[in-house]
Amino acid sequence: MTGIIVRNLSEQLVDLVRDRILAGQVDVDRAIRQDALAAELGVSKIPLREALTRLEQEGLVRSRANRGYFVRELTIAEAEEVYALRLKLEPEVAALASARATEQERSAAMQTLAQLDEATNAHGDGVGAFNRAFHLALLRPSQQPITTTMLERLHVLGERYVRKHLEPLGRDQRANDEHSQLLESWLARDVDAVRERMFAHIEQTVLDLRREFHGAGNLDG
Structure with missing residues (x-):
């Protein structure tokens, strides 16, 4: 049962963060502040990082070594x-x-x-x-x-x-x-x-x- 709850949380975070990005509510040129975002959403950084990894696979964000995750620019x-x-x-x-x-x-x-x-x-x-x-x-x-x-x-x-x-x-x-x-x-x-x-x-x-x-x-x- 615990696994189902964790998976649901992860899916919800993917949807929440995706919606914010698509609505233009996350700056393109600044690293996503994972501490602040996790606190705002009331979750730990671990499931948030998993959600960001999923969104990187979708092509909405990219990770940069030692700098974190960024929303991909429009080109x-x-x-x-x-x-x-x-x-x-x-x-x-x-x-x-x-x-x-x-x-x-x-x-x-x-x-x-x-x-x-x-x-x-x-x-x-x-x-x-x-x-x-x-x-x-x-x-x-x-x-x-x-x-x-x-x-x-x-x-x-x-x-x-x-x-x-x-x-x-x-x-x-x-x-x-x-x-x-x-x-x-x-x-x-x-x-x-x-x-x-x-x-x-x-x-x-x-x-x-x-x-x-x-x-x-x-x-x-």
């Missing part, structure tokens, strides 16, 4: 790689999922989009998490568990880029419109339209990110 090179993989995998998986989705899964997708719209309109935290949840709701019914797990990891890596992508005024509304059209095709089980709209949606994000990184002078990746 155009990483964005290009993440979104290139999504372009190869996600349109086809979403199309397959649209054909296989049950009524319960279709209802869940509609509810998740409604939550995403609400978070976007409120301009508050959590838009990235709801965006990820919406995309995964369109993917999981594919019954392709290995590919879906790979895409879920790509969405985690890409979530901070989603926040950067939505910073310019007006892009959040455009994203809402694209999501609505995508869900409409998905619910209609129009696999060709789902494939095309998902590809165009992801591709547009890449184009926007390139402009933002280039405009900021961050070209070296």
